[in-house]
Amino acid sequence: MSISSFPAAPLDVNGKGLGAFPASCTTAGVADLGWNLLAEDVSLPAAVLYEARVRHNLQWMQRFMEAYRVKLAPHGKTTMSPALFQRQIDGGAWGITLANAPQVQAAHNHGIRRVLMANQLVGRANMAIIARILRQDPDFTYFCIIDSPANAAHLGAYFGEQGLTLPVLIELGPAGGRTGVRDDAQFQAVADEIARWPALALAGIEVYEGVLQEEQAIRAFLRRATGALRGLAEAGRLRKNGPALISGAGSAWFDVVAEEFSNLDIGAPLDVVLRPGCYLSHDVGVYRSAAERINAHNPVARKMDPGLQPALQVWAYVQSLPEPGRAIIALGKRDAAFDAGLPTPALRYRPGQAAPGAAPAHWKLTAMMDQHAFMQIGEGDDIQVGDMIAFDISHPCLTFDKWRQVLLVDEQFRVIDVAETFF
Numbered sequence: 169m170s171i172s173s174f175p176a177a178p179l180d181v182n183g184k185g186l187g188a189f190p191a192s193c194t195t196a197g198v199a200d201l202g203w204n205l206l207a208e209d210v211s212l213p214a215a216v217l218y219e220a221r222v223r224h225n226l227q228w229m230q231r232f233m234e235a236y237r238v239k240l241a242p243h244g245k246t247t248m249s250p251a252l253f254q255r256q257i258d259g260g261a262w263g264i265t266l267a268n269a270p271q272v273q274a275a276h277n278h279g280i281r282r283v284l285m286a287n288q289l290v291g292r293a294n295m296a297i298i299a300r301i302l303r304q305d306p307d308f309t310y311f312c313i314i315d316s317p318a319n320a321a322h323l324g325a326y327f328g329e330q331g332l333t334l335p336v337l338i339e340l341g342p343a344g345g346r347t348g349v350r351d352d353a354q355f356q357a358v359a360d361e362i363a364r365w366p367a368l369a370l371a372g373i374e375v376y377e378g379v380l381q382e383e384q385a386i387r388a389f390l391r392r393a394t395g396a397l398r399g400l401a402e403a404g405r406l407r408k409n410g411p412a413l414i415s416g417a418g419s420a421w422f423d424v425v426a427e428e429f430s431n432l433d434i435g436a437p438l439d440v441v442l443r444p445g446c447y448l449s450h451d452v453g454v455y456r457s458a459a460e461r462i463n464a465h466n467p468v469a470r471k472m473d474p475g476l477q478p479a480l481q482v483w484a485y486v487q488s489l490p491e492p493g494r495a496i497i498a499l500g501k502r503d504a505a506f507d508a509g510l511p512t513p514a515l516r517y518r519p520g521q522a523a524p525g526a527a528p529a530h531w532k533l534t535a536m537m538d539q540h541a542f543m544q545i546g547e548g549d550d551i552q553v554g555d556m557i558a559f560d561i562s563h564p565c566l567t568f569d570k571w572r573q574v575l576l577v578d579e580q581f582r583v584i585d586v587a588e589t590f591f
Contacts (some may be wrong), residue, residue, distance in 0.1 A: 324365025453562020
């Protein structure tokens with residue numbers, strides 16, 4: 169499914185990274201505008217996804233999950249683009265993972281019908297959002313996670329008042345980590361509180377292993393999760409009106425989670441759901457390092473060459489050359505992530521040339537401000553104000569959230585689609 173077949177919406181005239189277009193233009197009509205990035209039809213800076221690489225990454229991850237016979241619920245917070253969610257669903261994903269009630273609402277409003285909210289549902293207004301969706305749409309499937317008796321009691325009371333049943337997962341967490349129960353006593357207390365409330369249906373176990381850094385510790389944590397799920401099954405604590413569920417896997421260790429969870433047998437129907445999200449765009453920073461480890465050691469990934477490919481770049485102009493050795497780029501913290509490394513110059517293009525070429529290896533961003541980036545260059549380098557530079561990024565989650573509309577381009581840099589985001 170192309171994004172253009174997703175329900176059309178008016179193209180936001182106030183958005184950045186777009187070209188000139190008639191007021192009546194919709195997202196489905198972007199391809200008809202004839203924009204080409206290299207022809208300067210698009211205002212820079214602009215965030216760009218390369219369609220061929222997105223398609224490759226979609227297919228690669230789905231094939232990986234199918235090889236392990238597990239289900240994929242990619243974390244939608246990476247892109248917060250329902251049109252991209254739908255492509256993931258159409259490509260075989262079981263559902264979409266989200267982080268909070270407004271994200272769930274945005275996804276449901278755009279047709280997503282199965283969501284795992286990998287977070288605690290806390291607060292009456294947030295509960296009301298989920299309750300309204302469940303009441304209005306009997307076909308909507310939703311799970312959230314619990315790690316405290318207090319949260320279980322709040323949810324049980326609220327959804328009981330609403331006459332609704334809420335499927336929940338107990339979250340396990342490692343010491344010093346993020347959320348999640350830390351020990352057996354906490355686990356038992358949460359399970360007991362869930363059992364007190366008829367409105368809560370205990371479906372299984374959820375973990376996030378990404379707070380750990382070493383593979384041995386991650387495997388031990390995952391085995392704690394499988395043991396906990398077996399214990400719940402043996403005690404008859406799991407819901408009877410649907411399969412049990414165990415879920416884990418961020419974007420860095422999904423291979424290890426697949427290995428540990430894929431052969432789990434609890435003597436009852438079980439869905440194993442993995443949640444990597446950054447694979448769709450991938451990157452050249454933290455997730456490339458993870459992919460290199462996976463490709464080197466995982467037997468399934470080794471057979472699937474080429475691996476995941478970086479599909480997201482931000483293009484910007486050289487704005488000023490104020491002194492030797494320095495170029496100022498019209499790109500800033502408002503446009504690209506900087507928390508996991510500054511953007512990396514990848515391509516250079518001078519309008520009128522035949523095609524972009526590789527940026528010199530010694531070009532390097534040294535600092536970023538809100539709307540400006542400082543790029544170190546060599547004295548005598550062939551660079552001019554008005555040159556276009558494409559930057560690779562690290563940590564796509566914090567680049568997508570700076571854009572309301574992300575362009576998809578083909579191999580000739582023609583704009584063929586646009587993905588709206590809802591952060």
